[in-house]
Amino acid sequence: MKVALIFGTRPEAIKMAPVYHKLKSKKIDVKIISTGQHREMLYQVLDLFKIKPDYELNVMREGQTLAELTSKLISEIDKILKIENFNFILVQGDTISSFTGALSGFYNKIPLGHIEAGLRTGNIYSPFPEEANRRLIGNLAKVHFAPTEMNVDNLLKEGYNKKNVLKVGNTVIDALYWIKSNKYSDLNKIRDKYKLNEKKYILMTMHRRENWGEPMKNVLKGVKKYLEENKELYLVFPMHINPIVRKVIKEELKGFEKKILLDPLEYLDFISVMDGAYYIMTDSGGIQEEAPSLGKPTLVLRDTTERPEAIQAGTARLIGTSADEVYKYMKLLEGELYLEMSRAVNPYGDGNTSQKIYEYLINMGEEVDD
Numbered sequence: 001m002k003v004a005l006i007f008g009t010r011p012e013a014i015k016m017a018p019v020y021h022k023l024k025s026k027k028i029d030v031k032i033i034s035t036g037q038h039r040e041m042l043y044q045v046l047d048l049f050k051i052k053p054d055y056e057l058n059v060m061r062e063g064q065t066l067a068e069l070t071s072k073l074i075s076e077i078d079k080i081l082k083i084e085n086f087n088f089i090l091v092q093g094d095t096i097s098s099f100t101g102a103l104s105g106f107y108n109k110i111p112l113g114h115i116e117a118g119l120r121t122g123n124i125y126s127p128f129p130e131e132a133n134r135r136l137i138g139n140l141a142k143v144h145f146a147p148t149e150m151n152v153d154n155l156l157k158e159g160y161n162k163k164n165v166l167k168v169g170n171t172v173i174d175a176l177y178w179i180k181s182n183k184y185s186d187l188n189k190i191r192d193k194y195k196l197n198e199k200k201y202i203l204m205t206m207h208r209r210e211n212w213g214e215p216m217k218n219v220l221k222g223v224k225k226y227l228e229e230n231k232e233l234y235l236v237f238p239m240h241i242n243p244i245v246r247k248v249i250k251e252e253l254k255g256f257e258k259k260i261l262l263d264p265l266e267y268l269d270f271i272s273v274m275d276g277a278y279y280i281m282t283d284s285g286g287i288q289e290e291a292p293s294l295g296k297p298t299l300v301l302r303d304t305t306e307r308p309e310a311i312q313a314g315t316a317r318l319i320g321t322s323a324d325e326v327y328k329y330m331k332l333l334e335g336e337l338y339l340e341m342s343r344a345v346n347p348y349g350d351g352n353t354s355q356k357i358y359e360y361l362i363n364m365g366e367e368v369d370d
Contacts (some may be wrong), residue, residue: 001028003361004086004110006077006101008035008057010042011286012092014267015116017049018174019090022354028361033080035073035097036060041241044266049175055080066096066129073100074107081108088361091137092116092171093285094130102137111364112137115357116170117144118151119285119306126304127208134306143364145357147289147348148309168356169349172289177351179271190272194262199234201260202227202330203277205284206249206301207240213248215321219301220252222326223281227258236273238262279333279341281326288316289348297341299329314344 003023007016016032023030034053036042039060046052059072073096081104089105091098092115105112114137124132138144144160146152147170155165191197204223206216227233237253239246241264253259265273271290274280279297280287288307291298292315300310300318310316319329333341 001087001361002085003028003030004033004081004084004089004101004105005030006033006035006089006091006097007095008042008097009095010045010267011284012095012097013042013045013049013051014175014286015092015171016090017045017051018171018178018354019115019357020051021049022358023361026358026362028358031055031084031086033057033077033101035077035100041264048267049178069096070100073097074104077101077104078107081105081110086110088113088364090115090357094119094134094137096129096133099133099137102140106140111142112140113143113145113357113360114138114141115145116147117141118146118148118153118155118165120154121304121306123304125210127210127302127306131306143360145353145360147353150309150312166356166360169351169353170289171353171357172286173293173346173349174351174354176271176290176293179268183268183271186268187272187275190269191276194236194260194269194273196236196260196273196276199260200232200278201234201236201276202279202281203274203296204235204237204281205240205287206282207242207245208283208302210303211283211301211321212244215301216245216248217252218323219281219321219326220249222323223330224253224256225323226327226330227256231258233278234258234260236260236262236277238265238270238273240264279338289346291315292344292346292348295342297333297338299326299333301326309347313347314341315346317341 005016031054033055035057057076089110090113091101102112144155144165145168152165152167239249275294280291281299283301288310298316300316303320319325
C-alpha cells in the first residue's frame with residue numbers, strides 16, 4: 001500500500017506527524033507532499049518530528065489571492081499524483097492545502113481520508129475560507145476520521161454513510177503526548193530562555209482573517225484595560241508572520257509595558273510557553289484542543305467555533321472580540337471559573353488516534369461502502 005500525506009501549514013504538520021510515524025513504523029509506503037504554505041513555521045515542526053517531505057511545492061507568493069493559490073496547488077499536486085501510484089490520500093483539517101489535495105485526488109480517482117472531519121460552525125464565511133474547505137473536503141472523502149461524537153453527528157446529519165464515519169479522537173493529542181513523553185525535561189529550560197519562569201502571564205495568539213483589523217484592535221484594548229489593573233500579570237504574544245497581523249499588534253501595544261512580544265515560536269517552544277501560562281486567549285483551533293491536556297483555561301477570541309466540545313466540556317469559553325467582553329471574561333477568571341475550567345476533562349481524545357487511522361487503512365476496501 002502506498003499512501004500520500006498532503007499538507008503545508010504548521011498545524012497540519014503537527015497533526016500529521018503522529019500519523020506519518022505510525023504508518024512508517026508499520027511498514028506502510030508513505031510519502032509526504034508539502035505545499036509549503038507556512039514554510040518557515042512548517043519546517044520547525046518537521047525538524048522536531050524528524051520528517052523530510054518527499055515533494056516540496058514552491059507556489060507561495062506574497063499577496064496572491066486564494067484563487068491563485070488554489071489553482072497553482074491543484075496543478076502541482078496533480079503532476080505528482082500522475083507519477084506516483086497512490087492507493088490512498090490523507091489530508092488534515094481545513095486549509096487550502098487540504099482542499100486542493102482532496103480535489104486533486106478526486107480528479108485522479110484516488111480514495112481520500114479526511115483527518116479531523118466533521119467540524120462545523122454553520123456559517124460558511126466563519127471562519128473564512130476554512131468552513132467551506134472542510135465541507136467541500138467532506139463531499140470528496142471516502143472515510144471521515146472524526147475527532148468527537150459531535151463531529152460524527154454533524155456528518156451523519158449531512159447524510160454521510162455511518163460506515164464511513166469513524167470517531168477516532170484528534171491527532172494533536174497524540175503529538176502533545178509525544179512531546180510530554182520525549183521532551184518534557186526541555187520545557188522548563190525553554191521558559192528560562194524567554195525569561196518567563198519568574199512571571200505570571202497570559203498567553204495570547206490571534207491570526208485568523210476574520211479578526212484582522214478592528215476585531216484584533218478591540219481585543220487588545222480590552223486586554224490592556226485589564227492588565228493595567230492587574231500589575232502582576234503579563235501578556236505574552238507570539239506574533240504570526242503575516243505582516244497585517246504584526247502591524248496591528250505593534251501599533252496597538254506600542255508603549256504598553258506589560259507585553260512580551262515574540263516572533264513565531266517553534267512547536268516545542270510554544271508547548272513550553274503554553275505549559276507555563278496562567279491561561280490562554282486565542283482564535284486558534286488547535287490550541288483549543290491542546291490546552292485542556294495542560295489544564296489551561298482558554299478564552300476563544302471568535303464569534304463562532306467549529307470546536308463546541310471544548311465549550312461544552314468547560315475547558316473553553318467563546319467570548320467574541322469586543323473590548324468589553326474580553327475585559328469581562330478576564331475579570332471572571334479571577335474567581336471560581338478559573339478552577340472549573342482548569343479541571344475540566346479534554347474531550348479530544350486519548351492519544352491513540354494515529355493507531356485507529358492505521359487500523360482502518362490496513363482493513364480498507366470492502367468494509368467501507370462508497
